[in-house]
Amino acid sequence: MSSPYSRPLRGNVLLPACILLLFRLDQFRAEDGMEELATEKEAEESHRQDSVNLLTFILLLTLTILTIWLFKHRRVRFLHETGLAMIYGLLVGVILRYGIPSTSYHNKTPPSCSLKERPVPTLLLNVGNKFFEYTLKGEINSREIHNVEQNDMLRKVTFDPEVFFNILLPPIIFHAGYSLKKRHFFRNLGSILAYAFFGTAVSCFVIGNLMYGVVKLMQVAGQLMDKFYYTDCLFFGAIISATDPVTVLAIFNELHADVDLYALLFGESVLNDAVAIVLSSSIVAYQPTGENSHSFDAAAFFKSVGVFLGIFSGSFAMGAVTGVVTALVTKFTKLHCFPLLETALFFLMSWSTFLLAEACGFTGVVAVLFCGITQAHYTYNNLSSESTNRTKQLFEVLHFLAENFIFSYMGLALFTFQNHIFSPIFIVGAFLAIFIGRACNIYPLSFLLNLGRRHKIGWNFQHMMMFAGLRGAMAFALAIRDTATYARQMMFTTTLLIVFFTVWVFGGGTTPMLSWLHIRVGVDPDLDPQPTSDSFQVLQGDGLQSNGGSKTKQESAWLFRLWYSFDHNYLKPILTHSGPPLTSTLPGCCGPLARCLTSPQAYENQEQLRDADSDLILNDSDLTLTYGDTAITANGACGRRKKSNSEEALERELEAVDHEVISRGTRLVFPIEDHA
């Protein structure tokens, strides 16, 4: 059920994670003689080489940072920092590959020895009655044995792919969850979930099937050298469906583009990373029972679906639980008097989510995402102001470094990775497939969502979402995780090219595209967009009916109201210092418990209408107040009565939807007319 990624990794990808740790080979020294000296020299040399390699990356990042500054300083927008990091990576890759004479110090083929048994994790080597301990690095393709001796430099700058998954992705993903702009995210939650789950699944299957056609074509054309199964195609569909519009969103942020479009894109890309990870694991887990049958097998299929649901819900639960535990700890201790302790605790708890999920066989990265969201929603409110800054900044820096590292590594990998398989047909096919896949995700789904949404997703927004389907760090990390077979190597090469192309072309084209599509910029994200001036409005709780289709608007709104009132009346008061006191929301019989769980601040905040941390509930001028009202009326213990005109406001808005005027591709909504 767990970590289905532990697949064979051969040859040069299997390379020292220890480049990062610097202490790979300098731990041994034979006891005496010239051999010892030679070995020690080699070890020292290797240690030094590791330092030099890591230094190369650091200088690369430094250069990137300085150029980014120059670009920002001169307001250059056609190239984002990630694109820049890739270019520098490419340049350094070219230099390493062609510029530096092979400084191989292992100038002989490594000796081999044979065993009858299966490979073991630990092997002892007996050299003249001295024992040396060896650990397994992985299987190596017989045709690549000579690579082991050659190109030591190139081998060394190639990281262990697990570094990406276990070290670089978690801070990126956690930061994505933690920095989520809650309000706009939750307002569009339904659509985001639809795009992330159904859209990604559709995209995965469309791309998978198209690529299977391409592979068949290659077979006919005699361009396929090795096996390429249908499951491989689906796997490619899964990894390449993980969108990462980091460039686009950076520009959105800078230009203050429409916040709802931002929320849709950001939410989709964050969640679809999680979906893509779990989807690709499920596809790997899809192994029909028969011998070499890569045909359809219902049992295996349902097992895969089960794996998907199991891993996803398990990881979600892990993340949410750690978040909740952190919220409780920060609420019920006075840790906020010591911001350093608080920050350290926050950091450790968030990291432990990753480990906990991995230890239980779930996906750490997905757990970390939901942990980030929970931390932002609950724990964040309990932290001292210093800690909120500190945690945000800490994860921001980590995220920045990790992301730029991955992108510059991508550039480097194009030249230093030694098992590239460039297949023109496959590459062209993949480019076509991802556009078709993205189109099959966005347009039909938007159509369906628009059926249920009061505020439709306009054509310009759909085009922008289509355009913003960049591929980035996640697709790369998923592709590099396993490059053992011919098929996977071809996928890796293709993924790399797709990332380059989309980041440079689509990333660079964002600003012209925004103006071409008449998407408004310069919006203050903290102001609620006015219905009159906006081409786009989102109904809270719009998503649920898009999948069911059977529920009416009332029902789905009711479901979301239920969740919001539950969150606002029970979860927030229990987990944070905000929200209405539990004494007023829980039934009387729970009095002592309620008093015990409610923090003193809650009573103080009770009279304040707009407390900072419940902006999700209170800032949405009409609907959320409705929840507040209904929920509070039931208990009759809240001073918010004066705002009971919100129900009227809701009705007014519902009517307003009918008065749409389509003009120049943007729909203008005039809700005031009705009451004017």
Add this chain to the structure above:
Amino acid sequence: MSSPYSRPLRGNVLLPACILLLFRLDQFRAEDGMEELATEKEAEESHRQDSVNLLTFILLLTLTILTIWLFKHRRVRFLHETGLAMIYGLLVGVILRYGIPSTSYHNKTPPSCSLKERPVPTLLLNVGNKFFEYTLKGEINSREIHNVEQNDMLRKVTFDPEVFFNILLPPIIFHAGYSLKKRHFFRNLGSILAYAFFGTAVSCFVIGNLMYGVVKLMQVAGQLMDKFYYTDCLFFGAIISATDPVTVLAIFNELHADVDLYALLFGESVLNDAVAIVLSSSIVAYQPTGENSHSFDAAAFFKSVGVFLGIFSGSFAMGAVTGVVTALVTKFTKLHCFPLLETALFFLMSWSTFLLAEACGFTGVVAVLFCGITQAHYTYNNLSSESTNRTKQLFEVLHFLAENFIFSYMGLALFTFQNHIFSPIFIVGAFLAIFIGRACNIYPLSFLLNLGRRHKIGWNFQHMMMFAGLRGAMAFALAIRDTATYARQMMFTTTLLIVFFTVWVFGGGTTPMLSWLHIRVGVDPDLDPQPTSDSFQVLQGDGLQSNGGSKTKQESAWLFRLWYSFDHNYLKPILTHSGPPLTSTLPGCCGPLARCLTSPQAYENQEQLRDADSDLILNDSDLTLTYGDTAITANGACGRRKKSNSEEALERELEAVDHEVISRGTRLVFPIEDHA
């Protein structure tokens, strides 16, 4: 010349750094069959085990943090967080050792194969025409081969010692350098350097010789099982001379104890870590040429001294240069408009110091220390206010986590490390030796320093410094780095016990000791201590004559004046936005260059007497103004004339030293009397 630590490390210490990285064994899977499944299961199990182990540490740290909070909340001072971390570590160690049944899944002895040649870094294993790549972990003692199979759990919680040196120490040491309270540090620089260099060397040789006596005694008593050379004793002296009064300083900080005593202790402990590292490498490098001669060899001795000087000055230069480069970059770019970029750059540059030093064969940790000091002295002034906060907080969090991790690991290691050698005679001898060594460091050196100091180091301060000679993270990291031989294993065990004892007993006894020694507390560190109320005053530039002895007070003060005026007039204006404009300090012929290097802010600050970042120069009410005056007078372009009474003030203070009244162990200085 480089990394003399790459000595043989056998057995269980040689354990996966990859526990930290989580991706050790799950990278391989044979292609088919049951074997494959078994191997994959094992890999998965191992990955999970790694996660569980790391989770153990994180929960340990979490528990420590919560207890620390409780202690701080209740103002408990007898146990510092590091002591607490050790206790929890001990408890978990006991549980792991005795509580958990051996969950070894490698339930067979690892297979071995033989080679005629010397051991190689990479080995290929041929299993039925499939090749597997293995990397060397290290030599393993033949008597420990069975340990490989047993106690897998204990093996796994044991970290690769290089983790301490390459991952955990750098942030601790950098933070120490970066958080240095410049003013008090520089005021006492002479004494600090004397204690750190001569004191540590004295302590090392005293302890080394005493321990050699103890070893001889053990030999007579028949308690010595294996070789224990004189160089081993000296090595022990070096590693155990690294003081780490983290507990004491934390309490000083909390109680606002005397700032000069704080500066002396902090400065000494920071610099003596660097000295101890380099000293121990030099001792390792001391290898007489003759066969098995561990006797004195002049050539080898001078080579060792050369190694010491080479490594130390090289590392110092590396650190200073990276600091200066960072200062220049942050000064001449407008990077401060983008604090995130600035912080990332700062972080990368500081890290690159470590790598650069390692790549050049110097000591990364030492370089990082001096880089931290340089960054604090120059770069810090150029950063945006957000970045200054961010960098401080980032390193504070890293330092906190790393330190507590090391201390809880120490507790754990007492039970999980499997090659302890408890030798009662050695342990008792070592305890006596470190006290004698510390005494030989503090008392004679203080006496010598007091000859040259105007403001003597009182007996109470000397006793406190003696008492604050705790051993901590650095001694542990140096001891665990190499536990290959019998002698080193015994040293490691003894070091561990010394750390426990000193942290708990001396750390816990700090508060009573402070009041018993009548050391004043509740001092505002930002206020200059009044000569009248202080038992202790320090003359700037007091240190140089302590070693030379030939220089007069005038000369040494002149040397320091020279450095300060150079720093204030040239370095600060070139590297930061503060200080007088270069146009006024450089000769006229350098006009264009000076204009180019001087930042616009410098002109603005020119009239301000107290600019924030030159507090070192300006806050020291008398002497530093003198520098300012003399330097500026030469150019005749500064408006600080009105303060020219500072020379008088200096003279006044010099006279005041003679009027000391010893009362109740504290010397009171009455400088006003003379002029009253």
